Amino acid sequence: MKNKKIxxxxxxxxxxxxxxxxxxxxxxxxxxxxAEAGRAASWAAAGMLAPLAExxxxxxxxxxxxxxxxxxxxKWVSELESDAKxxxxxxxxGTLIVGLESDDTHQLRHLYQxxxxxxxxxxxxxxxxxxxxxxxxxxxxxxxxxxxxxxxVDNRLMVTALKTAYLNNGGVLHExxxxxxxxxxxxxxxxxxxxxxxxxxxxxxxxxxxxxSQVNGIPDEFCPPVRPVKGQMMALQMEDGISIxxxxxxxxxxxxxxxxxxxxxxxxxxxxxxxxxxxxxTRITVGGMFELLRGAWEAVPGVYELPILETWTGLxxxxxxxxxxxxxxxxxxxxxxxxxxxNGILLTPITAYEISKLVLxxxxxxxxxxxxxxxxxx
Amino acid sequence: MKNKKIxxxxxxxxxxxxxxxxxxxxxxxxxxxxAEAGRAASWAAAGMLAPLAExxxxxxxxxxxxxxxxxxxxKWVSELESDAKxxxxxxxxGTLIVGLESDDTHQLRHLYQxxxxxxxxxxxxxxxxxxxxxxxxxxxxxxxxxxxxxxxVDNRLMVTALKTAYLNNGGVLHExxxxxxxxxxxxxxxxxxxxxxxxxxxxxxxxxxxxxSQVNGIPDEFCPPVRPVKGQMMALQMEDGISIxxxxxxxxxxxxxxxxxxxxxxxxxxxxxxxxxxxxxTRITVGGMFELLRGAWEAVPGVYELPILETWTGLxxxxxxxxxxxxxxxxxxxxxxxxxxxNGILLTPITAYEISKLVLxxxxxxxxxxxxxxxxxx
Numbered sequence: 163m164k165n166k167k168i169x170x171x172x173x174x175x176x177x178x179x180x181x182x183x184x185x186x187x188x189x190x191x192x193x194x195x196x197a198e199a200g201r202a203a204s205w206a207a208a209g210m211l212a213p214l215a216e217x218x219x220x221x222x223x224x225x226x227x228x229x230x231x232x233x234x235x236x237k238w239v240s241e242l243e244s245d246a247k248x249x250x251x252x253x254x255x256g257t258l259i260v261g262l263e264s265d266d267t268h269q270l271r272h273l274y275q276x277x278x279x280x281x282x283x284x285x286x287x288x289x290x291x292x293x294x295x296x297x298x299x300x301x302x303x304x305x306x307x308x309x310x311x312x313x314x315v316d317n318r319l320m321v322t323a324l325k326t327a328y329l330n331n332g333g334v335l336h337e338x339x340x341x342x343x344x345x346x347x348x349x350x351x352x353x354x355x356x357x358x359x360x361x362x363x364x365x366x367x368x369x370x371x372x373x374x375s376q377v378n379g380i381p382d383e384f385c386p387p388v389r390p391v392k393g394q395m396m397a398l399q400m401e402d403g404i405s406i407x408x409x410x411x412x413x414x415x416x417x418x419x420x421x422x423x424x425x426x427x428x429x430x431x432x433x434x435x436x437x438x439x440x441x442x443x444t445r446i447t448v449g450g451m452f453e454l455l456r457g458a459w460e461a462v463p464g465v466y467e468l469p470i471l472e473t474w475t476g477l478x479x480x481x482x483x484x485x486x487x488x489x490x491x492x493x494x495x496x497x498x499x500x501x502x503x504x505n506g507i508l509l510t511p512i513t514a515y516e517i518s519k520l521v522l523x524x525x526x527x528x529x530x531x532x533x534x535x536x537x538x539x540x
Numbered sequence: 541m542k543n544k545k546i547x548x549x550x551x552x553x554x555x556x557x558x559x560x561x562x563x564x565x566x567x568x569x570x571x572x573x574x575a576e577a578g579r580a581a582s583w584a585a586a587g588m589l590a591p592l593a594e595x596x597x598x599x600x601x602x603x604x605x606x607x608x609x610x611x612x613x614x615k616w617v618s619e620l621e622s623d624a625k626x627x628x629x630x631x632x633x634g635t636l637i638v639g640l641e642s643d644d645t646h647q648l649r650h651l652y653q654x655x656x657x658x659x660x661x662x663x664x665x666x667x668x669x670x671x672x673x674x675x676x677x678x679x680x681x682x683x684x685x686x687x688x689x690x691x692x693v694d695n696r697l698m699v700t701a702l703k704t705a706y707l708n709n710g711g712v713l714h715e716x717x718x719x720x721x722x723x724x725x726x727x728x729x730x731x732x733x734x735x736x737x738x739x740x741x742x743x744x745x746x747x748x749x750x751x752x753s754q755v756n757g758i759p760d761e762f763c764p765p766v767r768p769v770k771g772q773m774m775a776l777q778m779e780d781g782i783s784i785x786x787x788x789x790x791x792x793x794x795x796x797x798x799x800x801x802x803x804x805x806x807x808x809x810x811x812x813x814x815x816x817x818x819x820x821x822t823r824i825t826v827g828g829m830f831e832l833l834r835g836a837w838e839a840v841p842g843v844y845e846l847p848i849l850e851t852w853t854g855l856x857x858x859x860x861x862x863x864x865x866x867x868x869x870x871x872x873x874x875x876x877x878x879x880x881x882x883n884g885i886l887l888t889p890i891t892a893y894e895i896s897k898l899v900l901x902x903x904x905x906x907x908x909x910x911x912x913x914x915x916x917x918x
Binding site for chain 1: 824825830836837848851
């Protein structure tokens with residue numbers, strides 16, 4: 163399959179990651195992005211690699227996929243940093259999930275029990291114990307779960323690195339190039355229609371995030387069930403007198419938004435995120451900013467004085483069951499790699515490795531089996 | 541004095557207003573602004589014309605000056621709109637000062653009594669009565685003071701109009717032209733030093749807002765005692781389902797920041813403002829934004845869903861006694877028009893009319909007498 167032409171629709175971390183892996187094996191790859199590659203959900207993300215903190219007992223396959231992808235991260239980072247000749251800000255200080263009020267502690271206890279039932283490596287900490295790790299936490303923090311193996315990566319650096327590595331390996335990237343449609347014939351992909359006309363391809367990979375359901379040419383019944391889930395975020399500048407090293411996540415039973423604080427090596431402190439069903443609306447709102455500011459301030463009072471560097475919105479590609487849609491589809495040679503919802507950065511390595519293997523071998527690995535589109539088809 | 545050359549340092553509403561009035565009488569005026577004219581406090585302001593709401597019993601002269609300037613506003617607006625051929629968004633819906641909790645009501649009652657002692661035209665309203673005027677107010681609003689004659693103007697439109705009117709009348713404006721120093725000799729102004737060399741002037745008017753104390757060449761003892769007082773602000777976009785016509789000010793006894801909401805004709809809703817002693821720092825902070833959002837949301841719950849269009853910071857030129865510094869100085873032919881603090885937009889007409897009269901006649905009017913620099917000199 164190495165001599166075949168592959169087209170990837172969508173140049174976020176998923177599309178770039180797959181493209182990079184394929185070009186390393188000498189495959190002819192072209193990525194089309196409707197805007198600037200890597201500037202949608204990949205850019206908006208916080209870069210948390212948190213399968214344990216995000217664990218839900220009702221989603222064991224997804225938890226497993228996340229843990230497998232996290233286990234691939236050291237190899238992924240080493241390979242990517244070597245190819246791109248830059249750091250991607252991979253940090254292993256771990257994650258602390260904190261609660262402030264008694265109902266938060268109840269919710270935290272419930273999560274901890276679920277994590278223990280799943281056999282996850284987590285620790286219960288008192289308020290005093292967690293403040294020994296992060297002294298900037300509020301005296302109101304009454305309990306915490308420590309997820310020592312939930313790491314972070316700087317997703318914006320990863321975008322830049324993936325783009326560099328992909329292009330250095332001979333990948334072709336068309337930015338600001340929305341495609342008109344996917345060409346199919348007899349349930350078989352023939353290529354895509356762009357503004358410059360028909361582009362033939364042996365395989366088309368759809369990795370267009372929350373826009374994946376909007377691509378023309380796919381019969382309705384096989385469209386990936388992906389919708390945008392809006393998240394508002396901001397970045398603060400850490401200054402003298404405030405130092406945070408762990409990723410901090412809050413559990414707030416009474417509030418509409420539980421926030422997280424992700425400290426970057428360059429001194430930025432990322433605060434996120436709302437979770438809103440607002441279609442493709444990307445506006446910053448009073449309520450969104452208010453919940454982020456309140457949540458961050460209550461957990462880490464010292465942020466009150468910090469400058470706000472940037473506010474932004476991202477659209478998570480949420481599937482119907484929160485898990486990604488990966489692998490073959492009923493349309494021959496059309497492959498899906500979309501619907502990564504809250505876990506796009508975490509799941510990039512396993513998606514890139516497994517989908518590129520699928521393209522090269524034609525065989526679906528065990529890792530992909532539970533995540534194919536066919537789970538939604540009757 | 542019409543043939544003399546006048547130099548004005550600082551092209552905010554004060555400098556532009558004086559310049560415009562002087563050029564109308566045929567005077568030769570040149571304004572120097574260190575940045576873009578009208579883009580500092582004049583641009584950052586909310587445009588409230590609120591001598592009653594801002595009244596303090598301990599500042600009767602200032603209250604009087606504010607009321608006199610407000611009385612000039614209809615004439616000022618008519619003259620300016622005619623000269624500039626544009627609207628400046630003057631609106632007469634009045635101002636409502638609202639309280640939410642019982643300690644707010646106490647503070648409101650105290651303010652109302654002070655206003656009554658000063659003989660001001662204000663009305664006490666119950667929560668129900670004030671919601672009949674502005675139905676978007678929270679059910680928690682328990683009482684209000686109505687200041688029917690506290691109006692608003694769109695200060696950004698006024699900046700544009702003043703610039704247009706000034707230039708149309710032959711005024712000269714040098715933007716991005718910081719001056720090196722004021723040239724004095726024997727306590728007498730001779731001109732200014734610019735990057736292009738010495739510029740002679742018969743009269744120099746200093747209207748450089750919070751930078752007025754930073755101008756070189758004035759002996760320390762005669763420097764205007766003006767400092768920057770930082771205010772953080774934002775603009776929301778009003779949408780269907782939320783309609784506000786009055787200026788709304790909150791009194792919040794328990795919070796560090798009482799906010800105001802100023803509805804513009806174009807659908808913007810201005811929210812302000814913090815009051816911070818932070819020098820020339822203009823950064824947007826967590827605490828600043830949080831207090832504005834909380835204050836606005838608690839008074840008008842419907843703002844929660846509104847998009848944030850813009851955030852910004854202004855530096856009010858605060859004098860030692862909160863009143864402006866107007867008129868002659870111990871340095872002959874150096875005139876001050878600075879230190880307008882929270883009332884720059886309100887006091888623009890009286891400042892422009894009275895200072896231009898002073899320049900043309902050489903005589904200090906009664907209106908200016910209490911506000912000269914000499915009140916600070918021992």
